[in-house]
Amino acid sequence: MNLQNKSLSAKIGKASIYLIIIFLGLVTLLPLLNIVAISMSSSGAVTANAVGIVPVNFTLEPYRMLIDDPQFWRSFGISVQRVFLSLALNMILIVFMAYPLSKRKSEFKGRSIYMNFLIFAMLFNGGMIPTYLVVRNLGLLNTIWSLVLPSAVPVFSVILMMNFFRGVPKALEEAAIIDGAKPMQVLLKVYLPISVPSLATVALFSIVGSWNDFFSGLIYMTRESNYPLMTYIQSLTVDIQQMIQQGVNSTNLSELMGVSNRNLNAAKIVVSSIPLILIYPLLQKYFITGIVVGSVKE
Template sequence: MDNRSFSSKVRNIIIYAVVFLLGVMCLLPLWNIVAISFSSGAAVSANKVGLLPIDFTLAAYKKIIGDNQFWRSFGISVIRVFFGVLLNVSLCVLMAYPLTKTKREFKARNIYMNLLIFAMLFNGGMIPSFILVKNLGLLNSIWALILPGALPIFNVILVMNFFLGIPKSLEEAAVIDGSTPIQVLTKILVPCAKPSIATIALFSIVGNWNDFFAGLIYIQKVKNYPIMTYIQSLRVDMQELLRQSTSSAALGNAAELSNKNLNAAKIMVAIIPLLLIYPFLQKYLITGMVMGSVKE
């Protein structure tokens, strides 16, 4: 018993140490970005910045505050996330519910399921997607960023399997009491599936917020860029800054900026919403993933 207890303690110590080291390895790059955002452009260009800022400055953040396009793109991404999450969650729940029925209850179930699996494995590609969005008249609109990914099939399968894990007797009791399918879905299944719904909502938030490629494809005007597309397109033209600098103070400000520290500051500002939202949904993430991915 003593040996087993000692080996168990050693095993736990090793596990905690490995998890701690992995956490530090994930945190260090983010901390380096923070340090770069508060360092001068000269120090960043010389690769002197490690985990602590060098020649501490707020020049990059001051430029962000005065950048109207940054805040416009930030607002576009907020709107995109709001409508994207609302649409993703609604369609996933509405699609998953009928797929939990048997073939006797829903005759076309297997057909729809096969179509979903096929669409998840294969897609038309970038050019057909662009042509479709263009022909629908959605280019340069926020709907071009939302509608092409409105129904994530992986999320549908996740919610469907979670619904299948809910005791069938609950639904049968509600039907006996006179509930309609919509009432069964909204008053029984959805409240029971909160972990799964919170999980797909988190996936949708992160996906819609971090996506920059859709903006490059479907948005042709910089003023309509979402935040990540705008950040990806940012450049600091030092020659232009020096040309516009007419005083020693302006020259000093120009010397404090570089592509690296400006983009690092913009990245930090852009990820703040995700850092604020994640702690509230994290408790549902593991439960939703595990229970939604296993079907008895």
């Protein structure tokens, strides 16, 4: 009887936890649903704060304004290019820095010096103006490399990966060395195949950081045609008076009058979130494992 009571209590407790998690999940979805509804509602309804989680006076005009804009697609391509370049550069530098730093002092005598440099670089940086001067003097303004190189070495990810490598059983490396493997072969054939959780975690950090960053585009790009997507959509506004001066016809003007900055800003958030929403589920199963294992030092 006691076992049955315990089993019933365990089931009730488990069901309660699931209900709480489902409730919290639905609560966190409400702001996102509200943003989507605002992006699909008329300007009058948005201004009157009459929009909840269902669109009022449904319209897709904010999305049409974004999609019909050739600069939108140009900036989208720049952001995609930036993400791929940053991801490749970040992963190469992270792995090749973390692997030697994961060794003992007896194996890598200069380890403490390099670790001190990394910690110092993580806590302090040169600041925006010195960084801008370096980028300008290297002739990188208005190039994709001005968006990629300043963040080429994410120190936190290096430390995360280093701690993961330090948790790999030493016997695996010793067995590979006995079989004649060189250090590069040990890294590529022993360490990397079992480091997928941490690799996926730092890759997610790189993708999200590169995609969401808009401030670098404002600093290093002087022409709108070179803006990454986040910088471009951050700068978009609806200026009806300017459109009238440019000779917008009455049909288009009547459509634009139904769009406000709040509609357009909501559409920006929705459009810019789609790539991350598609990517995150692919890497999410590795995320917790990579964070926990890579952050623990034995």
